[in-house]
Amino acid sequence: MELLKLIGVVIVVIGFILKKDTIATVVLAGIATGLVAGKTPVEILDILGKAFVSQRLATLFVLTLPVIGVCERYGLKDKAVDLISKAKGATTGRVISIYLGIRSLASAFSVRLGGHPQFVRPIVNPMAQAAAVVRYGDLDEKTEDDIKGYSAASENFGNFFAQNCFMGASGTMLIVTTLVEQGVEVNALQIAMMSIPIAVIAFVVGVIHNHLLDKKLNKRFQQVAQEEQK
């Protein structure tokens, strides 16, 4: 009967896999868990309500939205684009690495750059492709795909691994509230500071990865050139 208590975990896993409504899945998992554990409906509502009220700090990021929203209106994203455009003349890997750096910093300061639709498609990928065309001439489909993949990947690396460096990030607050709810006292400043090492490491690993892309492309097109000479 012990295993029955895992029903909530099962509901969360299945709900997310089947892309059911996220909020309803989580609430349903909570209620089911409470029922299986023999709590009355009122007890369940009490626990749910108490935890929801006491963990409101997980939603503190809302307070940062007015500043970010107004800055967007005053050209925040346009200036980020200007910054990236300065990378003209760099190799494909370097263009992508420069974006990775800017994306990581933006993420660490909770700036929502809008990611794939607003930066990768219109700016980073075209610049990275152009850099390759300048060096190697016409690109084959496989190379174009590779560059697209690396461009999109750098968006994800920067976004994921740097975001918790911001104290008010929802990930940071999730860590704080989850641990506090379990009786472990930690605060947002501690979590944000402890998130810096992995943000830096992820940036370095990403840059090496992009450097290896340059090497790979060099090698690929050297071979093509040699074969053409024969």
Place this chain on the structure above:
Amino acid sequence: MTTNEIIAEVFYCLIGIIFVLVGVKALRDGGMKRRISTALFWFILGFTFIAGPYLPYWVTGIAVVAIAVITATGGVKQSKSNDPQPEETRKMADKFGYKVFIPVLCLAGFAVLAASFLPFGASNAIGISAVAALVVLFFVTKAPAKATISDGTRLMDNVGPIGILPQLLAALGALFTAAGVGDVIAKGVSAIIPQGSRFIAVAVYCIGMALFTAIMGNGFAAFSVITVGIALPFLISQGANPVVVGALGLTAGYCGTLCTPMAANFNIMPTALLETKDKYVIIKSQLPVAAVLLVVHIFLMYFLAF
């Protein structure tokens, strides 16, 4: 209530007001679908933030269930916002230049300073920095005060109901604890982790986070389950530094996000946007980095936490 608690309640009221304003924005948008249920969602949410602590907790419990029913039936949509137009933002960008980064830098910088040097606690520091950055914003841009409301509610509407997921997951964690779910997982996992082997416990936690995140496509949900089941009994109660375990636990999960088509909006949808031939090209280019970073997480957590 202590001073810090009163300050916190003021900030929660502000958040509640922002939620209510998103609801009002929906009510005013005569042309939108599901107008009433959308407004209701934001009003109920705002109500729990403002009045929650003064009511019996089961009232908030009912409110949470009501919110879930509304989202489950697709009742929350985005209403029309006054979105900034590209010509407008370009003109402003040319006028203000890189100065526009100043308020944003203040937002993060002030939070760290307020948490370090003011006696109001780390959570209140985030609210304090938001208010202080707003003042800086007015100095830099001379934006009308109204803009903070319209742009704040616009962004909140963009984020949508998913913004309360972390808070809900924390509440789910509370129910898991009350039911003893962590103990059941811990019993199962104890078969894998030899008594007293800290390194294996760290590895199981990090890999478990990555695996669960890859399966569900969501690191937040994985974190609340795996942390209660594995990190607490096998790491934190064995003397591991909880700050290290928590911070690196979530990002270890993100290594899983990089590998999975379940995280479609990060890994699959952009391939359509970029018109790639290979649907999995983003995941393929991420795999080596994800593997390296997962190994880094394990060693970093082991050496920093103990």
